Amino acid sequence: MDAAIRATVNRMDFSRRLRVYALESRAQFLSVWRVPAFSVPTLVFPLMFYVFFGIIMGTRGLSLVMPTYLLATYGVFGIIGPALFGFGLGLSTERSDGTLLLKQTTPMPPAAYLVAKLSMALLFSSLIILGLFCMGGYLAGVELYRWQWFTLAGVLLLSTLPFCAMGLAIGTWVKAQAAMALVNAVYLPMAFLSGLWFPVMAFPTVLQKLANIFPAYHAAQLCLKVIDMDQGQSAVLHLGVLIFYTMAFLALAAVGMRRPLA
C-alpha cells in the first residue's frame, strides 16, 4: 500500500500538490483557531502584557524606551507561543489520539503536515506582530524607521523556526499529557530569563550570562539589534546559536519520530 500511495502522490502535478499543502494548512489553522484554549492565550497574552507593561507602565516618563524595547521582546514572546504549542502540543496530541497515523495513511505528502503546522504558526505570529506593532505605534507612540518596522517583522517571523523545531522535538518525545506541562515549563521561564518581559540589563550579572543559553534570548537580541537596543553582541553569534538550536531540535525530532508510540 505504501508503494501505491507513493505512486499516487508522485503522479500528482505541482498545482495539485500545492492544493494538498494549502488545504492541510487551512485545516490545521481552523482546528487550532477553533480551540480557544490555544488561540486566545497565544494571541491575547502578548498583547495584554504589552498593554500593561509597555503602554500603561512604560509611557509614564519622558522616554519611550520601554514601549520600544518591549515591542521587540513581546514580539518574540508572541511568536514562541504558536510555535511551541502548535508543534509541541499539537503533534504529541495528534500522535497520541491517532490523528497523525490517520493522516499518514492518506496520499498527502508527509511534508504537508509539517508545512501546514509551520504556516499555522507563521499566520498566528503575523497576527500577533500586527497587533503589537499597531498598539506600539498608535497607542504607545513608538516611532521606527520604515525599514526597522519591516525588518523587525521579518526577523520575528524567521525567529519562529527554532521554536517550531523545539516544539517538534517535544511533540515527538513527550506524550500529550506531559507535553502540556513541559511546554509551559519551558515557555514561561525561558521567556522571563531571556529578557522578554524585563530588559536583560536589569538582571544580575549571573542571570545575564545565563540568558545566553536560551534561543529566546538570541532571537530577542537579534530583534533588538534592528532597533539598536541590543546588548552589543554580534548578530552572527545570535544567528549561529539560533541555527544550531534549530538543527539540534530537528535532529532530536527526527530520532523521536522513529520511536514507536509508547
Next chain:
Amino acid sequence: MRFETGQLDRGVILILVGLAVFVLVLATLPTPRTTPDEVTPRGDFAIVDVLLFDGEQFQEHRDVWVEQGRIKAVGRKLALPDDLPRVAGQGRTLLPGLIDAHVHSFGDVLSDSVRFGATTVLDQFTALDLTPNRVADRSSIGFSGAADLFSAGMLATAPGGHGTQYGMQVDTLTAPEQARDWVRARKEEGSDWIKIVIEDGSAYDFQLAALDRATIAAVIEAAHAEDLLAVAHVSRLSAALMAVELGIDGLVHVWADQLISDADAARIADAGVFVTPTLAVIASVAGQTPSRDLAGSLDADLLSAMQSSTLEGQFGATSEHDLDIALQNVGRLHRAGVTILAGTDVPNPGTASGLSLHVELDLLVQAGLTPAEALAAATSLAATAYGLDDRGRVADQQLADLVLIAGDIRGDVSFSSRIARLWKDGEPVTRRLQRKPDQAFPMAPSVTLISSFDTGLESSFGAGWFPSTDDVRGGQSAAELEVVDGALRISGDIKPGFPFPWAGAIWFPGDQPMAPLDFSGRTTLRFRARGDQRNYTVMVFGASMPAGAPPSASFQVSDQWSQLEFPLDGFNVGGVISGLSFVAQAPHGTFQLEIDDVIID
C-alpha cells in the same frame, strides 16, 4: 480524492489579501517625523536619533529636547510632543557648543568664533570696558550674534613686559606688595580669573622685562584669596615648572623649547594644573599655516574680513619654536593625566577666530588625544576647569549651545566644513556672511602728492586734514595741528581714559570725512617725518569702518627728517582709502610729530 477548485482559489485570494494587509499595515506604522531640512527651528525643538557627544563620551541614537534656550531632556526615544519641530539627527553628530579656552577678544573675534561653533570663549587678556555687556549677554538666554565671553581682563606683567606692546594701557606690577591691590582692582573691573605673564622673551629671541618670582607668587596667592583662578602665560618649560611650584591653576600655552620629563609631567598632573597648549598659534609661530590651509578648503563667505586678514598674518621672528616639541609635550602631559584644554590664542597672526579651534582639535589628536578626548578638551573639561556649570555638556538644564555636524566624527575631528546646523541659546546661528556687492568708488584724482604743507594745511584733493583723538570713544587724549616751516606739526598728549588711547592727524581723501576713493593702481605711501623719539602709527582706513583696530603700521622718528615708505598692500584695504592717519598711541604722555610731503603713488 476531489479538490474543490473554487474553495482553493478563494484560499489563495485570502492569502494574498492577508499578505497585502500585512505589508500595508507595516508600511503605514509611525516613522520618526522630522522637520524639513531647509528649516532650522528655534526656541523649542528636538534633534532626534543623533550620535551625541555629550561633552565626555559618544552616545548613539539620542534625542535632545531643547526648550526656551536650554536643554530640557536628553535620552533615547524621548516622548516628544507631537507638534515639536524635530531635526533629523540620523547620520549626524551633535556636540555641545565649543569653548575656545584662549582668545583675545576684540574686533570680530566673538562673532567669528560663534559662526564656527565656538559658542563660548575664554579671553586671556583684553580691555574689559570694550565689552560692557558681556556678563548680561552670557547669563541671559537669547542670542546676540556673538560667543559668550569670560575674561581674565587685564594681565599681570612687568612695566615694558609682554602684554604692554599692543598699544593699550596696562596696569603693571613691580613688587609683591602690590599684588593684593592689583588683584582686587581686577576683581572690581570684572576679571573672571587672573592671568599672569611669565615671559622674558628668550623663547622668541628678544629681551622683555618680566615679573620676578616673588611677585608671581604674591599674585597667585592674592588671586586665591579672592577666590579667583590664576593662570599663567609661559613659553619655556622652566617657567611652567616654576608656575606649578608656586601654585598656579592653569598654564595657557604649552612650551616648545624642550621636552618635559615624565616625572615633571606627573608633578603637573598631581598638582591638578590644567594646560591649554594653543598649538594652533604655536604652529603659526613655527612658520606653519594649518589655519590658512583649512580656510582654503572652506567657502569664502564663511570668512570675515578680520579672519581673512589675521590668516594672512605671520610672526616675523624666526625663533627656535618647534611644533613637534610642543606636540610631544602635549602627548606626555596627557599621558601623565594632565587636563588638556583646547585654546587657540586667536586672533594672532596665522590664526582665525573659530576656525583655528578646529585646527587645535586636529593638533590635539595629532599630539595623542583620542577624538573624544580632544572634544572634551573643547567642551566639558574647559567648563569644569573654569567653573562654568551651565555649558560644555549636552545634559539637562545646560544652555542649548549645539553644533550639529554631517557624518560621524568619531574617526575624524576635522569637521569645520561639515557643520550642518548651529545653535546658540537655542537660536540658529547664521554661519555665512552677507557679502555686500563690490561697490564702485570714485577714482582718486591722478595727482600723487597729497600735501606738501608749503602754503598751509590744504591738500591737493579731499576734505583735508583734521585732528583725530580717542575722545570720540570716550578718551581724554588731545591733538593740535599747525603748519610750521612748510610741514605739518602734530602735537598732543596721550591720556588715560580709553584702553587703546590715540591722538594725531587724519586726512580724508573724499569730499566728506570717511568717503572712500579708489586708489587702485597706486602701490606706496611715502612721507617725511621727524619728532619725539617714540613709536608712531600710520593707519589706512578702507571702504568700511573696521570693527577692531584699522590696518596700521608703526614707525619711529628722530629729530632729523627721515623718508618713510609703506607698501599699500600691507594695509589690506584693496586699493580703497577713506582715511589716512598719523597718530601716537600708548604710553601716556605728550608728543610732537612733524609730517611732510605725503605722497600716494
